[in-house]
Amino acid sequence: MRLRAAPAAAPADAPVRTSAPALREQARVAVVPAAPAAVDADADARLPRRQWLERIRARRAEGDLDGARASLERFVQTYPEARIPRDLRPLLGN
Structure with a gap:
């Protein structure tokens, strides 16, 4: 019975190899x-x-x-107690 030696650990500064599909997925998610x-x-x-x-x-x-x-929607979320000026109310829709 032969035992295989574990692969040597890569140096800390060695580039990480990733498959092309994994790289595409990372790029798709990261660039939004x-x-x-x-x-x-x-x-x-x-x-x-x-x-x-x-x-x-x-x-x-x-x-x-x-x-x-x-x-204005962000304003309402930030200051829910604030009275919205009449001239800006149509921007909220409802």
């Missing part, structure tokens, strides 16, 4: 950019409340309705 409106809403969320509402109005005036809606 955030939607632009979501990124804009994240930037708006750093503003004080009043400035944030003004930024939503500016987005609406610029024709960026998706960005204005996303930002």
Whole structure:
């Protein structure tokens, strides 16, 4: 009966070999950019409340309705107790 020796461990700086399908799957999962409106809403969320509402109005005036809606929805999530100004309520839909 012959015993096989365990393969030698790779040095810490050796490249990790991965199969092509596994690499494609990693690339597919890793490269999922955030939607632009979501990124804009994240930037708006750093503003004080009043400035944030003004930024939503500016987005609406610029024709960026998706960005204005996303930002206002984020505002409502962040400040659920806040009263939404009458002029911005149509962006929420319901």
